[in-house]
Amino acid sequence: MEEIEIPSPAKINLFLEVIARRPDGYHEIESVMQLVDLCDCVRLARKPRGIQVSVAGAELPSGRGNLAYKASALLMETAGLSDGVHIRLEKRIPVAGGLGGGSSNAAAVLAGLNRLYGLGRSREELTEIGASLGSDVPFFLSDGLALATGRGEILTPLEPWPPRWVVLANPGVPVSTAWAYREVSSKLTEWQPQASIRTLVTDRRLPWPPLWAFNRLEAVVLPHRAEVRSLKALLEQGGGAPVLMSGSGASLFAVVPDAATGQALAARARDAGVFAAAVTTLVRNPILTAMA
Numbered sequence: 157m158e159e160i161e162i163p164s165p166a167k168i169n170l171f172l173e174v175i176a177r178r179p180d181g182y183h184e185i186e187s188v189m190q191l192v193d194l195c196d197c198v199r200l201a202r203k204p205r206g207i208q209v210s211v212a213g214a215e216l217p218s219g220r221g222n223l224a225y226k227a228s229a230l231l232m233e234t235a236g237l238s239d240g241v242h243i244r245l246e247k248r249i250p251v252a253g254g255l256g257g258g259s260s261n262a263a264a265v266l267a268g269l270n271r272l273y274g275l276g277r278s279r280e281e282l283t284e285i286g287a288s289l290g291s292d293v294p295f296f297l298s299d300g301l302a303l304a305t306g307r308g309e310i311l312t313p314l315e316p317w318p319p320r321w322v323v324l325a326n327p328g329v330p331v332s333t334a335w336a337y338r339e340v341s342s343k344l345t346e347w348q349p350q351a352s353i354r355t356l357v358t359d360r361r362l363p364w365p366p367l368w369a370f371n372r373l374e375a376v377v378l379p380h381r382a383e384v385r386s387l388k389a390l391l392e393q394g395g396g397a398p399v400l401m402s403g404s405g406a407s408l409f410a411v412v413p414d415a416a417t418g419q420a421l422a423a424r425a426r427d428a429g430v431f432a433a434a435v436t437t438l439v440r441n442p443i444l445t446a447m448a
Contacts, residue, residue: 158202160272163195163442164264166255166435167295168322168402168409171353172371177341182291182307186353188314188362189292191300191438192409194324196257197246198224198264200272206240207232213247227262227289228269234285235275250326250431254333254403256292260443263296267447279444300441303357315361319436321418323396323410326431327383336404339376347375365411369398377405384408390428394421 167189175184209218209225216222220229224243232241243265249257266282269275277285279297286293291308303312356368378385384406391399395417396410412418418434425432 157272160200160268160446162198162200162264162268162446164198164249164257164260165191165296165300165438165442166194166249166257166260166324167191167292168255168324169371170366170369170400172373172403173353174337174340174344174372176344178307183337183341184306185304185308187304187308188353189295189302189304191296191441192322192324192435193438194249194255194433194435195442196249196261196264198261198268199244199246200265200268201242201244202272203240203242205238208240208242210242210244211247212245214245214251216245216247216251223258223262223289223293224265227265227286227293230285230289231266231269231275231277231282235273235277237273237275239273241269241272250328250407252330252333253326253407254331254401254405255324255326255407256296256403259290259292260296262286262289262293264443264446266293267297267443271447279447296441296443298441299444300438303353313360314357315359316439317364317437319439320364321412321415321434321436323391323412323418323421323425324402324407324431324433324435325387325391325410325422325425326407327381327387328430329381329383329406331377331381331384331405333404336373336377340372343376366398369400369411371400371402373404374401377401381406387425387428387430390425391421394424396421
């Protein structure tokens, strides 16, 4: 095998509570994460030596500042692999928007390199490597729906729903994840914590529609980002329920009852000049399918 192509899906945070700041600078969280079928494309090709990254569809670094580069370098070092790889990223997921595109790309690179070079690493071994790259990377090596605790790397698999429709929308404004968590951290003593999502899990299942959906970071992001507030109102007025930020934003997701409602709402958001797409939740993780 000389080349491999892997779909690299986005995620949404259906629930996100910040529990406390940790001594290591991270935060204890409780989150429910779900893969959706908006995907980047990750192509890997053998080369004699070195790591090359090419990016289409977004302004991203091509060197060590790219998480896909870091993932390949770490796995190749761990495996003692002296060969190289050309990584081509075709970006469709909004960058730095709370949808996990960079972490997903890193997970796809780990899975793809493992297969391309026959390294024989188990999913557990790749997940451990992924955890050292970023808190969300292990989730993108999971089955696709999970309760995440710790700093996000401790995953409890949940039973998937059949595909459900949601609309993703992004107003194109930057939101710093580090800033959002700092702001929340400074206010944790003032707020009563949300009831734990674990109380709603029965036999590894959560009810749908997710009327339990919640995102603690909205409390600090929305007052400072009028564009996100306006987009949330548009999605709610168009029939999304619930409508919430994913992660630290600026992307939002709107739960809709069917494809027709989703397509109409996405078109309405695009008419307002923002990125929007009607997508479904995934029952299976395409990164794992490509690993097999």
